[in-house]
Amino acid sequence: MDFFADLQIADEQDETRVSREDRINRAFEESKRSYKDERVLTEPGWFNSDLSVKERLASSSRAVREVEWSVQQLYVQRKYADCLRMTLEFLDALDNLADNSAGAPDEPKQELRRRELLDIGMRCAFKVHDTNTAKTLADRSRPSWKTNAGLASAAAEAYVLASEPYQAITASLDVIDFRGPLSPYLAPLCRALCQLEPSWPEAAGSEDRKHAAQQLLAVVEALEQRAQAGVSLALSAKQTSTRGGTVLPEVPKPTEEDIHRWTQALSIEESDALRLTKLCCHHDEAQEEKDTIRSVRTL
Numbered sequence: 001m002d003f004f005a006d007l008q009i010a011d012e013q014d015e016t017r018v019s020r021e022d023r024i025n026r027a028f029e030e031s032k033r034s035y036k037d038e039r040v041l042t043e044p045g046w047f048n049s050d051l052s053v054k055e056r057l058a059s060s061s062r063a064v065r066e067v068e069w070s071v072q073q074l075y076v077q078r079k080y081a082d083c084l085r086m087t088l089e090f091l092d093a094l095d096n097l098a099d100n101s102a103g104a105p106d107e108p109k110q111e112l113r114r115r116e117l118l119d120i121g122m123r124c125a126f127k128v129h130d131t132n133t134a135k136t137l138a139d140r141s142r143p144s145w146k147t148n149a150g151l152a153s154a155a156a157e158a159y160v161l162a163s164e165p166y167q168a169i170t171a172s173l174d175v176i177d178f179r180g181p182l183s184p185y186l187a188p189l190c191r192a193l194c195q196l197e198p199s200w201p202e203a204a205g206s207e208d209r210k211h212a213a214q215q216l217l218a219v220v221e222a223l224e225q226r227a228q229a230g231v232s233l234a235l236s237a238k239q240t241s242t243r244g245g246t247v248l249p250e251v252p253k254p255t256e257e258d259i260h261r262w263t264q265a266l267s268i269e270e271s272d273a274l275r276l277t278k279l280c281c282h283h284d285e286a287q288e289e290k291d292t293i294r295s296v297r298t299l
Contacts, residue, residue, distance in 0.1 A: 045073060053089040057097070064097075068113060075120055084124035084133065087117050091140070115144055115151060122154040126161070134158035138171070145174040149185075152178070156188040160195070168192035169268065173275045181279060186224035193217040196266050212262035215254070219280045222251040256281050 018026075047066035049056050056063045067090055074083035094114055118141045125134035138155035145152035152175035159168035172189035179185060197213040198206040254262075256277050263273035 045070075048073070053086060053093050057093050064113075068117075071117065071120060075124065078127075080124040080127040084121060084128060084130065087121040087124065088133070091117050091121065115141070115148055118144075119150055119154055122158055126157065131158075131161050135162040135164065138162075138167070145171055146178060149175045149179045153185055153188070156185075156192070160188050160191045163195060165192040165195040166268065166272075168195075169272055169276075173272055173279070176279065177275065181223055181227060183224055183227040186220060186227060190217060190220050190224055193220060208265045212265035215258070216262045216266070216276070216280070219252050219254060223279070226251055254280055 047069045049066075049070075051059070053067055056067055060066075067086070071083060071086050071090060074080075074086060091114065094110055094117075097110065118137050121137045122134050122141070125131070125137065135158050138158035141148075141151045141155050145155065152171050156168045156171035156175065159165070159171060168188055169192045172185055172192065175185045176182075176189070193213055193216055196209070198209050259277040259280050260273065263276060268276070
């Protein structure tokens with residue numbers, strides 16, 4: 001039984017009713033009229049300041065990032081002298097800051113920032129020919145050589161410029177252990193070995209030292225040339241063992257006894273001598289090891 005059958009129920013008809021879409025459009029237009037037109041412009045270099053780095057770091061909690069941006073801007077603008085000055089001040093200030101921020105796993109964020117600053121600082125020192133500062137920054141970067149190929153490579157260049165071949169050899173071998181015998185890492189090693197040749201031929205034992213330096217340099221230079229040629233072949237359109245009639249250079253194959261005798265004559269540290277032996281006598285095996293599939297965590 002329908003109780004509502006006799007009831008006459010009808011919605012009120014309003015001729016002024018507006019559709020939902022029209023109401024939304026009208027509200028949108030009204031909202032635009034209620035706000036004034038405003039143009040916001042962020043000035044380039046807004047984070048820069050005339051204050052010293054120490055004063056800036058004490059001024060606000062975000063000052064660390066702002067100083068970092070200032071350093072990066074100076075480097076991009078090729079103002080290497082100013083960038084080097086600010087980088088040194090920033091590094092000294094970071095050493096006095098308490099690191100309470102979390103960064104990469106097992107590594108504080110300030111340490112990551114410090115590594116970048118050391119790299120920028122050394123490159124600026126190269127540009128302004130400040131050998132002493134480059135060497136000082138290379139010394140400060142030593143704890144990161146085995147895990148940061150860029151820092152170790154830059155440090156090797158710094159030591160070569162500072163005429164400290166033994167330090168350059170250590171840094172070069174660290175990065176070669178980490179990344180493999182690539183041309184950019186073998187080149188500073190070659191220059192460091194050149195510096196080991198005696199400057200005074202009449203000095204005692206100079207002939208043995210000169211012979212050892214020349215023989216060891218010949219092996220490493222051949223490795224460097226082979227690495228360069230290997231890159232050229234890898235980038236060629238046709239993947240063959242030759243390119244334009246050029247074959248990969250032959251590398252001398254000294255014995256382990258030869259390397260041991262040469263490194264002793266050159267007074268190279270035992271740990272570096274062992275790594276030079278591995279590089280010069282077992283470079284093919286080392287390269288195969290580098291070519292194997294590795295976890296991303298080890299890269």
